[in-house]
Amino acid sequence: MSSITQNTQIKLIARPQGAPTAELFKVETQPVPKIETGQFLVKQSHMSLDPAMLGWMSADRDSYIPPVELNDVMRSSGYAEVIESQHPDFAVGDSVTGMFGWQEYAVSNGQGINKVDPSLPADMVLSVLALPGLTATQGLLRMAQPKSGDTLVVTGAAGSVGSIVGQLAKAKGLRVIGVVGSDDKADWIVNILGFDGAINYKTDNLNEKLTELTPDGIDLFFENTGGPIQSLIFQRMNAHGQIIVCGMIADYTVAEPAPGPNWINIIKKRLTIQGFTMPDHFHEVPQILELLVPFVQKGQIQYRSHTLKGLTSAIGGLNLLFTGGNQGKLIVEL
Amino acid sequence: MSSITQNTQIKLIARPQGAPTAELFKVETQPVPKIETGQFLVKQSHMSLDPAMLGWMSADRDSYIPPVELNDVMRSSGYAEVIESQHPDFAVGDSVTGMFGWQEYAVSNGQGINKVDPSLPADMVLSVLALPGLTATQGLLRMAQPKSGDTLVVTGAAGSVGSIVGQLAKAKGLRVIGVVGSDDKADWIVNILGFDGAINYKTDNLNEKLTELTPDGIDLFFENTGGPIQSLIFQRMNAHGQIIVCGMIADYTVAEPAPGPNWINIIKKRLTIQGFTMPDHFHEVPQILELLVPFVQKGQIQYRSHTLKGLTSAIGGLNLLFTGGNQGKLIVEL
Numbered sequence: 001m002s003s004i005t006q007n008t009q010i011k012l013i014a015r016p017q018g019a020p021t022a023e024l025f026k027v028e029t030q031p032v033p034k035i036e037t038g039q040f041l042v043k044q045s046h047m048s049l050d051p052a053m054l055g056w057m058s059a060d061r062d063s064y065i066p067p068v069e070l071n072d073v074m075r076s077s078g079y080a081e082v083i084e085s086q087h088p089d090f091a092v093g094d095s096v097t098g099m100f101g102w103q104e105y106a107v108s109n110g111q112g113i114n115k116v117d118p119s120l121p122a123d124m125v126l127s128v129l130a131l132p133g134l135t136a137t138q139g140l141l142r143m144a145q146p147k148s149g150d151t152l153v154v155t156g157a158a159g160s161v162g163s164i165v166g167q168l169a170k171a172k173g174l175r176v177i178g179v180v181g182s183d184d185k186a187d188w189i190v191n192i193l194g195f196d197g198a199i200n201y202k203t204d205n206l207n208e209k210l211t212e213l214t215p216d217g218i219d220l221f222f223e224n225t226g227g228p229i230q231s232l233i234f235q236r237m238n239a240h241g242q243i244i245v246c247g248m249i250a251d252y253t254v255a256e257p258a259p260g261p262n263w264i265n266i267i268k269k270r271l272t273i274q275g276f277t278m279p280d281h282f283h284e285v286p287q288i289l290e291l292l293v294p295f296v297q298k299g300q301i302q303y304r305s306h307t308l309k310g311l312t313s314a315i316g317g318l319n320l321l322f323t324g325g326n327q328g329k330l331i332v333e334l
Numbered sequence: 335m336s337s338i339t340q341n342t343q344i345k346l347i348a349r350p351q352g353a354p355t356a357e358l359f360k361v362e363t364q365p366v367p368k369i370e371t372g373q374f375l376v377k378q379s380h381m382s383l384d385p386a387m388l389g390w391m392s393a394d395r396d397s398y399i400p401p402v403e404l405n406d407v408m409r410s411s412g413y414a415e416v417i418e419s420q421h422p423d424f425a426v427g428d429s430v431t432g433m434f435g436w437q438e439y440a441v442s443n444g445q446g447i448n449k450v451d452p453s454l455p456a457d458m459v460l461s462v463l464a465l466p467g468l469t470a471t472q473g474l475l476r477m478a479q480p481k482s483g484d485t486l487v488v489t490g491a492a493g494s495v496g497s498i499v500g501q502l503a504k505a506k507g508l509r510v511i512g513v514v515g516s517d518d519k520a521d522w523i524v525n526i527l528g529f530d531g532a533i534n535y536k537t538d539n540l541n542e543k544l545t546e547l548t549p550d551g552i553d554l555f556f557e558n559t560g561g562p563i564q565s566l567i568f569q570r571m572n573a574h575g576q577i578i579v580c581g582m583i584a585d586y587t588v589a590e591p592a593p594g595p596n597w598i599n600i601i602k603k604r605l606t607i608q609g610f611t612m613p614d615h616f617h618e619v620p621q622i623l624e625l626l627v628p629f630v631q632k633g634q635i636q637y638r639s640h641t642l643k644g645l646t647s648a649i650g651g652l653n654l655l656f657t658g659g660n661q662g663k664l665i666v667e668l
Contacts, residue, residue: 055602063602064573226597239398245600252598259593263560264586266579266609268389268397273607275600 007032008311009073010102015059019253020318024057025074027312032105039109040087042080044100046122047314049076049330050131050160051249051321052277064277073101076314077131079122080106090115097130102314104334112282123305127329128296129289131278132160137292138281139244140165143274144220148173151214153233156224157198158185160329161246164301165222166195168292171300174220177213179229181324193302201229210236217241226250231261237269245275253322304328341366342645343407344436349393353587354652358391359408361646366439373443374421376414378434380456381648383410383664384465384494385583385655386611398611408436410648411465413456424449431464436648438668446616457639461663462630463623465612466494471626472615473578474499477608478554482507485548487567490558491532492519494663495580498635499556500529502626505634508554511547513563515658527636535563544570551575560584565595571603579609587656638662 006029014024035041056068056075068075078101082094087110090096098113100106116125127133139161140146152169156162157178166176166189177197178189186198197213199206206229217238223230226248237243251257265271281288295301306328308317313332320326340363348358369375390402390409402409412435416428421444424430432447434440450459461467473495474480486503490496491512500510500523511531512523520532531547533540540563551572557564560582571577585591599605615622629635640662642651647666654660 060602064604223597230597245597248596248598248601251596257596257598260595260597261593262582262585262591263557263564263579263594263607263609264582264591266607267582267611268394268609270398270609270611270614271607272609273597273600273605275597275602275604275606277601277604280604 005031007103007105009104010311010314011071012057012068012074013070015070016054016057016253018255019322020054020057022315025315033107035084035086035107037086039107040082040085040090042096042098042100042106042108043083044078044080044104044106045334046079046126047076047100047102047311047332047334048078048126048131049314049318049321049332051247051252053318054252054322065279073103074314075099076102077126079116079125079130094118095125097125102311104311114285122333123307123329123331124303126331127160127303127305128164128301129292132329133164133292133296133301134281134285134288135161135246135278136164136168137288138278138284139222139246139276140168141291142288143276144222144242144244146172146174146220149175150219151175151177151216151238152220152222153177153179153210153214153218154222154224155179155201155227155229155233156247156249157189157195158182158328159224160303162222162224163189163193163303167193167301168295169220170194171295171298175214175216177210179225179233184327188304199229201227207232220244222246224249226258228258234261234265237265237271239269241269241271243271243273245273249322305331308332310334339365341437341439343438344645344648345405346391346402346408347404349404350388350391350587352589353656354388354391356649359649367441369418369420369441371420373441374416374419374424376430376432376434376440376442377417378412378414378438378440379668380413380460381410381434381436381645381666381668382412382460382464383642383648383652383655383666385581385586387652388586388656399613408648409433410436411460413450413459413464414440428452429459431459436645438645448619456667457641457663457665458637460665461494461637461639462498462635463626466663467498467626467630467635468615468619468622469495469580469612470498470502471622472612472618473556473580473610474502475625476622477610478556478576478578480506480508480554483509484553485509485511485550485572486554486556487511487513487544487548487552488556488558489513489535489561489563489567490581490583491523491529492516492662493558494637496556496558497523497527497637501527501635502629503554504528505629505632509548509550511544513559513567518661522638533563535561541566554578556580558583560592562592568595568599571599571605573603575603575605577605577607579607583656639665642666644668 095118189195224247227250429452523529558581561584
């Protein structure tokens with residue numbers, strides 16, 4: 001592939017204050033690195049934009065993975081094809097997913113890279129079989145104990161993780177209520193995905209609607225967003241309820257995160273609350289996929305993707321996650 | 335025991351608004367009931383006063399056990415001797431603990447009653463081998479995974495539960511920091527019980543002292559009180575830290591419980607937070623005692639009791655738990 005010489009990259013050059021803005025990034029062109037023994041070169045065709053990226057951009061050294069260093073390529077996961085290889089396990093033509101970053105080409109030693117069936121569409125891979133589906137499966141099926149007949153409430157229910165959480169729970173026989181930010185999203189999760197109810201947190205009377213839709217209380221709360229509905233859901237938890245805390249996107253861009261609910265209810269209801277992040281579980285991806293793939297094969301997991309075109313569309317696109325402006329899994333097609 | 339005919343009882347006649355007051359109770363004298371086959375009569379010598387009692391007095395039907403009905407004898411645990419029996423498993427002279435209530439005599443069918451070694455002092459039984467010790471053991475040794483070298487912070491550290499939590503943790507090799515409300519209590523937990531440090535939440539600079547005493551962060555947080563130090567401890571939790579929520583006594587008597595910390599840290603640190611109450615575990619008392627008793631036998635669990643005299647001293651005594659006015663396990667000697 002001697003014709004490829006230039007690699008366009010987007011680098012992080014400043015830390016975010018609130019929502020991500022264009023000033024935080026710069027676009028650069030570098031020569032494509034030569035691969036050495038044990039390495040391979042990929043051409044990335046699709047990049048995934050995810051809420052966790054805002055955390056990776058911040059200088060918080062206390063976080064679960066080190067921040068992206070200033071002047072480094074912005075970190076992201078993506079879908080790519082191997083175009084040169086000196087690695088025994090990866091051949092030219094392999095379709096792979098991994099943390100390739102905001103750039104056209106990337107060199108890898110294979111660590112953290114997963115090969116995927118090349119017949120699957122890239123947006124399906126990034127929506128279901130990559131971070132969102134893995135996150136939903138880890139949180140719902142490996143950390144919680146969803147039982148048929150239980151009531152689940154999931155926030156960010158039309159999001160890439162929430163929509164899969166709800167569909168997995170429906171397949172397991174739970175009553176599933178989703179919290180979303182638009183009537184279009186409410187329509188999608190109820191009429192297309194088959195959720196039992198939806199709450200539009202921007203327009204509904206939250207307490208009234210939540211009470212109406214969860215007449216038997218709430219056994220399982222999958223939290224993706226935070227926001228004022230959190231404490232209302234928390235108060236309706238049943239005895240021995242479980243709460244999985246996956247995301248707090250409503251609070252990622254504010255200087256003073258809102259307080260949480262008082263803990264008395266944790267005692268009264270004997271709740272278990274667990275937080276998790278996927279980097280702790282990357283070594284378990286095969287076991288997680290083993291749980292997830294049968295649902296996909298049975299056609300029980302639908303998705304929708306929202307595709308932006310061109311590497312630099314990532315810069316403005318990232319902010320859609322924090323305004324709720326995306327309709328489905330946010331993907332940048334290169 | 336035909337000479338016993340009258341039983342003095344204290345009944346709950348109103349629901350508390352905030353801290354417990356004398357107006358909530360009335361003292362009555364009733365004939366001692368006759369026992370039937372399968373029952374026995376006990377004479378209670380010591381009653382235990384515990385923070386959970388305020389919850390039992392409230393009308394909150396949503397709680398983990400039904401409230402005490404108005405005009406019923408106030409619920410409490412105690413130490414008693416069997417003085418008449420038509421029950422195959424309980425003989426006259428047996429020493430027993432159970433929920434006998436605020437009265438001199440009680441009839442029981444044996445449910446929830448535990449026989450205890452009569453050679454042990456009653457205050458030791460009620461301080462260590464009854465609710466406080468069972469609660470500490472269940473929370474620390476059965477719900478958490480305390481590891482030698484870990485740092486534990488326990489609030490209400492001079493209280494009946496907290497003092498045992500800290501001593502069990504010391505015996506397990508943890509670094510133990512206790513939060514207390516007086517210098518006398520700080521002195522007791524450090525110089526007598528052997529804790530590694532104490533914070534007086536009323537007088538210390540909380541953040542400074544907590545940072546100084548937990549240089550490696552906090553792995554395990556055993557919460558008995560709530561209050562402003564909660565969020566400071568929460569922010570210093572290490573990755574994969576565990577929080578056991580046992581009590582929130584600072585908030586039981588206020589109309590508007592204080593908000594809790596924002597949940598972002600639950601994700602960032604991948605925390606597990608678990609609430610529990612002992613009635614869920616009463617059927618497991620033998621297994622809990624099996625864990626606790628070896629520490630007691632090795633002399634690793636010290637206690638101090640604060641004894642009030644006479645049945646009616648319970649009425650004013652209960653409030654000491656909410657002002658922190660007691661010095662050790664609060665017990666009423668009849």
